[in-house]
Amino acid sequence: MRQESTLKFRTMRVGDAPVEDDSDDEIDLRAIISKLWRGRWIIIISTLFAGLIGFFLTSQYEATYTARTKVMFDIDQANVVDVGQSVVRIDDTLENQVEILQSTTLIERVIGELNLLENPAFNSSLRPPRETLGTRIRGIFSMPDGVKEVLRDVGLMSPPPAPPDAAEAAALLRLQIISQIRNSLKLSPIWDTKVIEIGYTAGDRNLAARVANTFAQQYITDQLEAKLEATREATTWLSNRVEELRQRVQDAEEAVEAARAELAADAGQSLEITQAQIEAQNAGLSIARNDLSLAQATYGRLRDAVDAGRDFGAINEFRASPLIQTYRASEDTLMSQQTALGDTVDEDHPARVRLAQQLSDVRENLQREAERIVEGARIEVAVQTDRVASLEAELDELEILARGQSQDTIRIRQLEREAEASRAVYENFLGRLKETTEQEALQTADARILSPAEVPLGPDAARARRTQLLSLILGAMAGVGLIFLIDLLNNTFRAPDQLEQLTGLPYLGALPSAGRRLHRRDVVTQFRTSPKSALAEAVRSLRTSILFSKVDEPPRTVMFTSSVPREGKSTTSMLVAMTSRQMGKSAVIIDCDLRLPSLARLLPDEGREQGLLSVLDGTATMDDAIYHDEETGLDVLMTVPSEPRSNINAADILSSRKFHEIVAELKARYDLVIFDTPPSLVVADAKILSRLVDAVVYVVRWDSTPRGAVQEGIKELQSVGAPLIGVSFTMLNEARAARYSYDGYSYYRGRYKDYYVS
Known part of the structure; x- marks a missing residue:
């Protein structure tokens, strides 16, 4: 009763709102790691491909050299005479000195000192044209001048801008050089010291050293000039202030003397x-x-x-x-x-x-x-x-x-x-x-050069390494994103909890795949000859789940159906029947696919001419029509190929009173009657037969059947009140399933499938 109540509690109709689960809000790290491990080759290939692209890009880089000089700044010295609160002191924190070093004023001093306006490394107009990958690509995809003229005439392309005048061009060139120098300049305050490292990167190693040293020298010169200027301003201010105070003292003393004279004049005496x-x-x-x-x-x-x-x-x-x-x-x-x-x-x-x-x-x-x-x-x-x-x-x-x-x-x-x-x-x-x-006259700079920049011995590799590392990281991220994208685009079922959640039916079990290229008959033979195999254990587990779906009244008539063909329902039906025979229970299989009977191809062909259709039209008895397999001990009531099927209406036959009588007779003879039906989305036979059985098992091929097909097929059966007791996976790849479902049935079944195998 407890098993039945559990199954009933978990059953719901397809399309109903799923029950909220607090666990959905949690991040399952093991699931994410498992997913990434499954797609490790995608990540590896994507990373290698991105690494190749990064290597190609770095091979196009021009060699650059970085020269470095170190300057120590003594922030304990006073910059100007502190006249109360009147003269503002120069802020001498290390961060402010970094801002001074990369200021436009100091960069312009360096430009003027080295005459960089006339240097081809900074003035592009002085450099000869050089063909690069970008110029070649632009040359390939650029439009001819004639086409451009036509497009300009019709108004589809704006005319080229007028060239700037000489003053504007000079100003733009200076701004470009300033921006280029600032981008190539690297200032690194050394932690817990008063030292600033000035680094400059250029394509010429000698130029890099000159620029770095000039920055340090001009910084010290600018600092000294700033102090002298501040001192001059303080002197000027103090001179003006002293003159004002001198006049004030004179006026005050004159006022005292005037007051005394006025007092003496008024009183005549003191x-x-x-x-x-x-x-x-x-x-x-x-x-x-x-x-x-x-x-x-x-x-x-x-x-x-x-x-x-x-x-x-x-x-x-x-x-x-x-x-x-x-x-x-x-x-x-x-x-x-x-x-x-x-x-x-x-x-x-x-x-x-x-x-x-x-x-x-x-x-x-x-x-x-x-x-x-x-x-x-x-x-x-x-x-x-x-x-x-x-x-x-x-x-x-x-x-x-x-x-x-x-x-x-x-x-x-x-x-x-x-x-x-x-x-x-x-x-x-x-x-x-x-x-x-x-x-x-005694002013000195607060900074001094600790070590001047030397000419670099070799080019920088940091940029290339940074680009290659970034390309590898982006490649790995792209691989991870591709894995999650592929997982999101997947429209099949891979995990039992996923199947339960989307169908609303209990999960009864899974039948592992016996092999990629085995026929149905080979699967049956393997099942019969290997009773301790993982497939045999899975079939026994499925039969147990079916019987315990209703503990008080175990189902005696069970129907197996699926959404689309080739999902393994016929093989599953036969294996469940064979398991019942092995456990001492009589079982018979009715092949209800009157159009394309599959059990006839599964069992040995002995030239039989009588089958289900013969019983229905009265030309054969039940005993004559039931096929008994000596090897498996199965009894099968099927449609044989020799029976005429061209003019039959399967829906009418399966809903006829005669077919109902056949089912009742088989139910009286056997402990278990199994119906092998056509797919529920292809024909209506499954919906008709669902009213004759005690339980319906919906078969889903692992990682093959689309989710929408499964949901639609179950909805079709639920519309006629079919007694659906659960769903089952077929042709499950246990090795792959163990990776997809790390904590479910398939995972442990995949890991310990050979535990009891001799």
């Missing part, structure tokens, strides 16, 4: 003098204020003493006055006299009255003198007050003047700082200018 005056004024004001305070204290003390009537002798200012001292002395004298008279005379005594009057006068004088001293103290306070006010006013004026002078001084200091900065930059640039001027 800020320092004003500040000294302020300091002196502050000192005088402090003294005046102290004096004022002292005067105020003295005045208050004297005023209080006078108002309080104190003793003037106790106060220094009063005591210091001579008048007050005199008045006090007179008062003391008068008071003494009054005291003396008081004891002797009365109060009304004229002497006492006179003395009292004198004492009153003295006291009034003393009071007036004290008032005068107090007034003097008051006046002193007023004077000191005015003095302080005057000093404060003068100090305010000086402070106002100092503030104005300070603002002007700040502006002057700003101008001084700007002048100092301009002077510093000016001095810096002036120093750099002197350094640059001195360096201009």
Whole structure:
């Protein structure tokens, strides 16, 4: 049951969409290698042919010579004086030097140095005409001048272009020479060094060496000139810059002096003098204020003493006055006299009255003198007050003047700082200018020639080897492409999985080819005499696959058919029947090809006159019509050549009730009834007979039957509901099949076909 279910699961109708398989997206390297190995002779022949073409092409090459010189570039040296960020430094990386070496400017220097415009190797107009393979081919296929004139007259060919003028021709020639030199120049920086190898290829060995050496020399000269030019430009720039800075310093200093003069003119004196005056004024004001305070204290003390009537002798200012001292002395004298008279005379005594009057006068004088001293103290306070006010006013004026002078001084200091900065930059640039001027006379190139180019001893073989190698590679690629093209154009079946995928039917097995020139009878004889051969094992495997296609009800009537004639279905039918006989099962073969019966030619001719047609028309019995082969033990019901077949309709006979009765009788007698039918695409017999059998085996000749024929034949049978159980290969070349199907049945069968053969 499991085998039957498997076969049923894998069966589908032709034309149905195939089931997607993830394995199709994978690249099968073994299949590709196997395919290339099968076509190895195509690759070898294609490679050899391309190699011969490459050898012929290289034989037409002119001998060329390559001269090489090496230049070391010291990228650590500075190229120009670095003036901040103002002067750009020359980029001195090795890659840029390679670009300089192949620049148009340097090539033109080489052209001028060697006068290559007058060299025939570069100026084609100076070379004599030389006949080459290309010129010979163009001469053979070129049109005569008369034909060209006619074509130009009718407008089918454009007239030749007008020749360029002398200047344009010279420019074009120079461009051609530049392009030729650039194409022949090879620059190779040596890895992890500062060395560049300059190579030049030419047809003249001496010319190659001269051009290579001239390139190196002109490169060094151009580099030195570039450095000198850069230094000159830097010097010019620095000179202009120094002059600008000098003028700027002069303008700044003049601005400072002008500001100072303006300040002196406005203030009449400097800020320092004003500040000294302020300091002196502050000192005088402090003294005046102290004096004022002292005067105020003295005045208050004297005023209080006078108002309080104190003793003037106790106060220094009063005591210091001579008048007050005199008045006090007179008062003391008068008071003494009054005291003396008081004891002797009365109060009304004229002497006492006179003395009292004198004492009153003295006291009034003393009071007036004290008032005068107090007034003097008051006046002193007023004077000191005015003095302080005057000093404060003068100090305010000086402070106002100092503030104005300070603002002007700040502006002057700003101008001084700007002048100092301009002077510093000016001095810096002036120093750099002197350094640059001195360096201009000391410039040296950053590169030197390590080894000059020598005259080559022999021609280059690299180009020829490269061409030959390329031709071999292209030949091998063409061979590989041809192999894949042939494989894509193949329209036959070579692999079991290919047959299953395109037909949608299970693969039952394959019968190997017994030999190229063996007849069917020889194949049957070989099968019978060699029961352990690969063919015998393949037939037994096919019979097993047929029987196990339906495990519960093994088919008892089996039909073999194919798409076109000569696919081996008759031989396959006989071999399967012989295998059944060998395994103890009775089997009979019905040759249903009534038009061209093949089994009659396969079996020995014993002059039989009765066959299938005789049974159908009732002139013979079944036992009389069945042929029994003594050697093979086969029973065959066939159409013999002596039976009349000219007026028969095979389709009517095979669909008749009598034929159905014959099939039923044979089915009752034998364990296995095999139908050998005509091709399904040639006649309709196979479609008619498919309704009478339990199983249909579709036979495909290996690497012979077109795919379209197989698909169309199966479609024809499926249209009538034929019980197709699978497909089988016939006449399979096991050696070739092992190469085409490296991992399938044919591969292992081909490799181990002789394992059990004695």
